[in-house]
Amino acid sequence: MKKVAPPRARDLGLPLEGTPGKWNAITDVAGVEVGYCTLNSGDGPLKVGSGPVYTGVTAILPRGRQELPRPVWAGLYDLNGNGELTGSHWIEDAGYFISPICITNTHSVGMAHHATVGWMLEQHKDYFEQYHSWAMPVIAETYDGLLNDICGRHIKEEHVLAALDSATTGPVAEGNVGGGAGMQSYEFKGGTGTSSRVVEVQGTQYTVAALVQSNFGLRPEFSVCGVPVGQHITENAIITESSGHEQGSIVVIIATDAPLLPAQLKRLAKRGALGIGRTGTYGGHFSGDIMMAFSTANDIIMPPLGAEQPTSFNLECLNDAHCDTLYLATVQAVEESVLNAMIAAESVATIKPAGRVLEAIDHDALCRVMASYSRLRE
Known part of the structure; x- marks a missing residue:
């Protein structure tokens, strides 16, 4: 029997x-593909190296699969830098990257990087073997030790390759999938979420979309469309009851087909912080809140070192005066992505602390709170 997709916000x-x-979804930006590999095995008390295992890998191919790797123009912003995103130095310097994006747990960044390099070498043999080309994958992470034997480092090369190989366009699964499997958001079960916006600028239609690995926030902060939901649904706030400090992170990937240059994309990435801010967070010290925006416009061939090089490239860019439309769309898409991650999620038993359950947000309870503020659509 085909599994019914969970509801969305x-x-x-x-x-x-x-x-x-x-x-x-982020796949509404033409060419973008998303794939997952989810690991779920074992139960009972934590035994490092054995489990329980609840983790995974999310892969994003910004231009899908092409014969030659082509640059993707990009910009970065970290609201709070307590996290990792590899390849960031080159993106800051040059304004582009040539690789997939993989998101996993904190202790699996090295394996994801290693496997993604191998995948790139296999996909583009001539590019890397005949020329002086090098692979610098973009790998991001958030911490899933609340639900997963993170110190057991269960992500292996085959899991990363499975996520990359499964990437496709179309609807995107949300909740407890891929790198989002073991995540929490506002002390509810979190995970992977996505959303998109279609906008028009001077008669031309563009798409702005986001995918998040949502793993941040404390219950009292949680807000939905301006309603302080976390102050009404207070049960089982596991982290607030113990340390009272955030112990997660959020990775926000923003995609657009609008022609934006790296400096403009950096500004777009900053709006990702406003998007997560709409859900209530103040950006705690122990949370790495990292945003990256990329554009699939200006699709050019950039020859590898050792090949004949063109003298220049012609690039189109949107007038900054019209970027406000994209900024608003970004904030909206990121906000909805976080909510989609939470609403699609399913409850999971915790291992630190043991014997508890990280509960998914109760849809009926959420709707009752929203209705009490007259904030539900009919």
Whole structure:
């Protein structure tokens, strides 16, 4: 029997703004593909190296699969830098990257990097073997030790390759999938979420979309469309009851087909912080809140070192005066991505502390709170 897809934020009647694309997902940006590998095994007390295992890998191919690797223009912003995103130095310097993006748990960045290099070498043999080309993958992470034997380092090369090989366009699974498997958000079960917005600038249609690995926030902060939901649904706030400090992170990947240069994309990435801020977070010290924005426009061939080089490239860029439309769409898409991650999630037993359950947000309880503030669509 085919598994029924979980509801999304809009299905519950939450009053979210903006017009989503066909799939309301990052794959609404033409060419972008997403794949997952999810690991779920074992139960009972934590035994490092044995489990329980609840983790995974999320892979994003910004231009899908092409014969030659092509640059993707990009910009970065970290609201709080307590996290990792490899390849960031080159993106800051040059404004582009040539690789997939993989997101996993904190202790598996090295394996994800190693495996992604191998995948790139296999996909583009001539590019790397005949010329002086080098692979610098973009790998990001968030911490899943609440639910997963993170110190057991269960992510292996084959898991990363499975995520990369499974990447496709179309609807994107959310919740307890891929790198988002072991995540929490506002002390509810978190995970992977995505959303998109279609906008028009001077008669031309563009898409802005986001995918998040959501693993941040404390319950009292949680807000939905301006409603202080976390102050009404207070049960089982595991972290607040213990340390009272955030112990997660969030990775925000923003994609667009609008022609933006790296400096403009850095500014777009900053709006990701406003998107997560709409859900209530103040950006705690122990949370790495890292945003990256990329554009699939200006698709050029950049020859490898040792090949004949063109004298220049011609690039199109949107007038900054029209970027406000994209900024608003970004904030809306990131906010909805976080909510989608939480609403699609399923409850999971915790291992640190043992014997508890990280509960998914109760949809009926959420709707009752929203209705009490007259904030549900009819």
